[in-house]
Amino acid sequence: MTETVGSATLIPSQPKPPALPAGTAGTATAPNSESCDEVVERHKRRTAITGQEVVACVVVGEEGKLPEQGDMRVAAPLELPQYCYDNAFDGQWWGTREEACRIRGVRVDITNVQTGQIVGQLLLNEYAYAYGSSTTLNWAQQVEVSLYGGWGTIAGTTVDARTECSGACTTSSSDFPRQSVILDTRQGGEAYFRGTSSAVGSTGNANASWHYRFYNPAWVGGRTTEVAAPYPTVRCDNAVPGYHIAGCIWPDWPGVLSYQWNTYPELANHIWNAQQSGLPGAYPGLAPNGSPLTRLTDETLKVKNRNKACPTSYPRPSGKSCDEYPFASTYQGASTGGGTGRTLEVCSISALPTGVTGATGYSACMINKKQNSEGGTGINKMYQENRILDRDPFHVWIWSTQD
Incomplete structure (x- = not known):
């Protein structure tokens, strides 16, 4: 039921407003060090020595495929909010002042170095989520990849990741061990960070990211290029007037x-x-x-x-x-x-x-x-x-x- 006040109609809503996209803020993707063409060219000589003929590199894009409702999702370290799924693959980070998420597609192209032909692919989703509290200097970031399709030389593929944090922050812990990439499951990890802006009146920004690779002994060099997954900027402060409690938020x-x-x-x-x-x-x-x-x-x-x-x-x-x-x-x-x-x-x-x-x-x-x-x-x-x-x-x- 709607309420009418004068000429304005108030649409029934909810106590917590829906999340918003970050727009262009926080959506930049750090470029990989090389393009796929450069990777292929660099490995041509190596194939003559090792006898391996295929090289793999990662392409990050907006295409992907969500699982059926309820499938795989309970395996997540912490489940993403529903609005993350509702806005998957649109190239945006979505969130609120205390959390942010993005779902994007990731593709691994396996290319024959001599012919330049793609001879295999891994088709995956990347699930990125960050969350914290405005009353603490700690926050967490998790990332997961999920294989939903593929073909060619992909058996035995594994993945692992590392984290980085720059600016006013320290890394408390990070855990993404080497894991087998298995169809319709999620491989991932999580990291915890702490802002360093605890002094009264201080403010500082932090930028944390995940960096992961896929591995397979059948590929030249045994691994892909590294995927960079930067997260939106976190701002930590103890500078809210009349409120001497330090904490962190996502200012985007x-x-x-x-x-x-x-x-x-x-x-x-x-x-x-x-x-x-x-x-x-x-x-x-x-x-x-x-x-x-x-x-x-x-x-x-x-x-x-x-x-x-x-x-x-x-x-x-x-x-x-x-x-x-x-x-x-x-x-x-x-x-x-x-x-x-x-x-x-x-x-x-x-x-x-x-x-x-x-x-x-x-x-x-x-x-x-x-x-x-x-x-x-x-x-x-x-x-x-x-x-x-x-x-x-x-x-x-x-x-x-x-x-």
């Missing part, structure tokens, strides 16, 4: 502030309609303007935003207080964001016009005082839990339970 994803319509009807109604009028901050796909809000930590500027949106000259009806959107603690606020004000007919602010649309400006409304106060507490809690620093982006998600 914005934070999310969630308000349930059923719990905060007046607050949610104001924010929802302000977003539907074109103001920024809505969760992507739920309003015309999906650009995020960005946090403002300067106290003087926050006061200016609040005073412009909700001046003391506006009469406060009994039991109500003035709510502003975008929030005073954002760069999109009334003063720092610029533009003129707007309101709703139910908001009891005669000094501002109704029916205004557009991406610039702000909205003010007199709403239930308790809801307004608890809404402000929710903002501060979200800033802490999502480790939102100055200018960090976040969205505001308005959701409703289904009847």
Whole structure:
């Protein structure tokens, strides 16, 4: 069942918003040291010495084949979220502030060095997953490969991997031993890392990756080129204002502030309609303007935003207080964001016009005082839990339970 508020329809949703793609951030793939053609050329002389005629190299792409529902998945070190499967092979990392995943295709081409003909292939999926907590400096990364098809000289193939971490991090442990590549199973490992930005006020980025190879004694050199699997950047800090707990997040994803319509009807109604009028901050796909809000930590500027949106000259009806959107603690606020004000007919602010649309400006409304106060507490809690620093982006998600 949907709820209708004015001309806007609120689609029933869920307490936790869906994951978002990282866009171009975090999706770069470190190039292999050589192309397949270069590998073939380099091994031509070697074949005359060893008698081996085929060489193998890895091609990373977007093609792949997911297993049937439920097949193989229980074998994972930690199961990937369902949205990873829903968005497999699209070339994107998907995730939230505390986890990220990607499923991509990997192909091993086995080539006759003399003729240049492909005489065999391994067809695999790569399952990459990273997860952590915003209240700890530790995080984990796992990678798995799964053979779903192949032909030619592939019997006896094995795989192993190593990890790297650069920037503000150390490697706590890494485990991906040599394993046989077997049809319809997963071979993989996991590693644990720790951020080094623990001092109050410190911030540091870390970039960790997996690097794996396939091995077979029938191939020239006995192994493939190395596959690089870099993961999205992790940011660790102890710099959230007023919150001296260190932790790590994935900054490629914005934070999310969630308000349930059923719990905060007046607050949610104001924010929802302000977003539907074109103001920024809505969760992507739920309003015309999906650009995020960005946090403002300067106290003087926050006061200016609040005073412009909700001046003391506006009469406060009994039991109500003035709510502003975008929030005073954002760069999109009334003063720092610029533009003129707007309101709703139910908001009891005669000094501002109704029916205004557009991406610039702000909205003010007199709403239930308790809801307004608890809404402000929710903002501060979200800033802490999502480790939102100055200018960090976040969205505001308005959701409703289904009847």
